[in-house]
Amino acid sequence: MARPVIWIPRHLSPATLERARRDYDVILKDQDTPGTAEEIVEMSARADGMIPCHSEQFTAEVAGRLDPRLKIIANHSVGTDHCDLKALKARDITVTNTPDVLNDATAELAFMLMLGAARRAVEGDRIVRSGGWDSWSPSYMVGKQVTGARLGIVGMGGVGRALGRKARGFDMEVHYHNRQRLPPDLEQGASYHETLDSLLEVSDFLSLNCPATPETTGMMNADRFARMPQGSILVNAARGALVDEDALLSVIEEGHLAGAGLDCFLTEPGGNQAFAGHENIVMMPHAGSATAKTRDAMGFCALDNLDSFFSGDDPEDAL
Known part of the structure; x- marks a missing residue:
């Protein structure tokens, strides 16, 4: 045969x-x-x-x-x-x-993006590489602490649960929104939110880990960003279609969000060059599963x- x-x-x-x-x-x-x-x-x-x-x-x-x-x-x-x-x-x-x-590899990259945006990795790397590091003070390169912060996860499938496990190693308080609540053995102590808006209000860091569907496309828009705490950080290692990129750029420039970590974009390959001038936006070329x-x-x-x-x-x- x-x-x-x-x-x-x-x-x-x-x-x-x-x-x-x-x-x-x-x-x-x-x-x-x-x-x-x-x-x-x-x-x-x-x-x-x-x-x-x-x-x-x-x-x-x-x-x-x-x-x-x-x-x-x-x-x-x-x-x-x-x-x-x-x-x-x-x-x-x-x-x-x-x-x-690919759950763990993608969750690893999401956590890298979160840490990089929180601790100003793009800016710090540029300063050292360019030879511009010539001073220090207690107010120099102050970022946002991840340990003990509240992490909101949108989509508690395999990647979302893997991210939650890693977040608990940083003593983060894990919250999530999902189409339905998980059983306790999968929830692992995470706090469930019936609505996305409720989750946004408590998310010092917000990670998108859901698929792109007609219901989720563009869900992170200007109104949703406004509901996030001042100085919070968005991480997207799922699909670019989930985010209104113009709205994200606006809240970054206004200072409402402290930064973002992005592994996916509306245009791929290529990304969004409007983000390139903002060192508090950490970017990767859709490499979440690339191990x-x-x-x-x-x-x-x-x-x-x-x-x-x-x-x-x-x-x-x-x-």
Whole structure:
């Protein structure tokens, strides 16, 4: 029996590619660039499955043009806002993702952004690197203390819970808002808020860890920022669509927020250059899951889903 053919548009970890080639006939795109709509449609006639990333867009229009040969899209990501799930389901195409394996890596990066914004890391690094550190006083480089502060988490899924565990190591008071309250064993002492507005009012630091949906897109707007305490800090390691970037820039410039830590933006790649002139905004290029261990785990999770599907079982992470 011929082995299934798998198209991989991005250059995944070496361990992932080695395993994929062991078990499947792999078509790997030569250039590590996002697969275009035309490439996706073309490859659907040559492949039984795909391992795309968030950079490949499976819109309703693309889904309608896919060849019947394609049976499974095993995403190398936890988010699926790049997939029109309804349109793909109508074509009888199974879609999977890679939940949980990236929780700790993403939470680590969110905590780095929080600490960096709180302790003025961008400004301090620039001063030392440029040779501008020529004085000291008790009022020099004073920042915001993380230990003992109140952390608000929006979205208490795997990443949110991992962040809460790390925050407790800093003796932070953890609060959260979620679609529904967690059972006590998952809550781990965190305080639940039925509404986002209630959470905002007690958040010295606010971390966004929820998916981008029609309900959450643009939820952090001018009104919501105004509800946060004076001198608070926003962290977004989830999706850029959650934040009204103009509103965020305004509250930073006005001094209502002391800073922000951002790993995602409305425009990716590229980010928002209007933020670049503000050293109290710490930025990363959507690298939350970018550790070698997690990249291997994500790739293996996608391959596990393919293995299940082609063996006739339901993939564990089917959506």
